[in-house]
């Protein structure tokens with residue numbers, strides 16, 4: 001190992017930026033080591049060494065400008081910028097509510113490539129948000145350089161979006177150097193190795209174990225229906241007349257565990273619709289889910305849910321909800337109901353160019369985790385299996401991921417819809433797939449639903465062995 005790296009490890013240990021022992025993490029778990037590099041700015045000698053190491057790490061990379069993720073990495077990036085004569089920009093932690101409202105400070109041109117420097121990588125999640133801010137400003141991001149890699153599989157995680165991670169020191173390097181200097185005993189070193197050898201997020205448990213661990217009755221209800229019906233197919237029945245609606249539903253009912261409606265699409269909706277729907281739901285044992293995508297203030301959505309022509313709260317057990325108006329929408333919808341109802345939050349969308357960001361997704365999940373009593377899960381999508389897995393990892397195991405934008409035969413619809421295959425959706429961790437035109441546009445929806453159901457159920461069983 002280079003002298004610079006060795007010196008850095010010893011220095012970090014000396015100033016207490018690197019500690020070994022027992023430390024309680026935010027997640028509640030205990031870690032045998034602790035890294036906090038915020039204090040390094042008070043040690044110019046250490047900074048000088050880090051800057052040399054960073055310069056060396058980036059020497060073969062292509063970039064026009066660079067940045068450091070605030071706060072810790074920003075002063076490091078500023079030094080590297082001066083030494084390499086390469087412009088620096090940085091991203092504000094919060095966009096100013098007044099003034100220019102700019103997210104990125106500094107001057108740059110659209111299309112330039114920006115190198116991102118950070119002090120630490122643990123899960124990689126914050127890196128996606130940093131890259132997204134740069135990309136939204138028109139910059140390209142290819143490379144990340146991190147001082148310390150303490151991740152389980154950070155390199156692979158970043159690669160899901162095509163980013164390359166280079167790091168200067170790893171936890172193994174720290175063990176080697178500190179062990180040789182008698183600053184870390186073998187037993188503790190072993191604990192550290194075991195700790196970083198474990199994924200941060202627990203792998204998805206078997207579906208039945210997850211059901212056992214699920215408390216919310218409305219979520220349990222869905223999980224039980226999936227197992228009872230041996231189907232994780234949700235039919236999206238977006239047709240315009242009730243005759244076609246009920247013909248397709250009669251034919252596909254045995255294959256699905258839930259039907260998803262857009263009741264406002266129907267031209268001839270009348271008072272007989274709900275009783276007929278309920279009767280079929282009973283006959284074929286499926287659940288009713290109205291994809292209303294509520295998005296307004298609490299008081300308005302309450303009326304939209306309970307009143308109007310459709311009185312959705314009377315007959316739909318589940319509905320979809322956008323979180324753009326904030327958490328109070330959940331109180332508006334579910335706070336004052338006679339029958340138990342629950343929501344699915346739109347955490348990611350399948351439509352090309354949709355405006356949902358990494359940050360928005362994270363915030364939706366944060367609300368959903370707090371409100372399990374009325375949030376059974378999320379609607380989500382992804383670019384590929386790894387991307388969906390990364391997303392699924394952030395969803396609690398006692399909530400569900402439903403995935404629309406699934407089709408066995410086409411990749412898109414010419415109107416922005418982007419399709420995944422059934423296998424990719426389920427392998428990524430979707431608990432159920434939502435299929436519309438794949439089934440309903442066929443001449444034989446019953447047979448087509450069977451084909452989707454079997455593909456999804458086979459993939460689901462493979463995942464839950």
Ligand code: S5P
Nearest residue numbers: 236349350351404405417435436437438
């Ligand atoms: O991101 C989304 C969220 C939803 S709920 N993308 C979607 O396509 N949907 C819904 O899923 C959409 O409103 C439609 O009802 C269904 C997909 O239909 P398909 O015909 O493209 O399978």
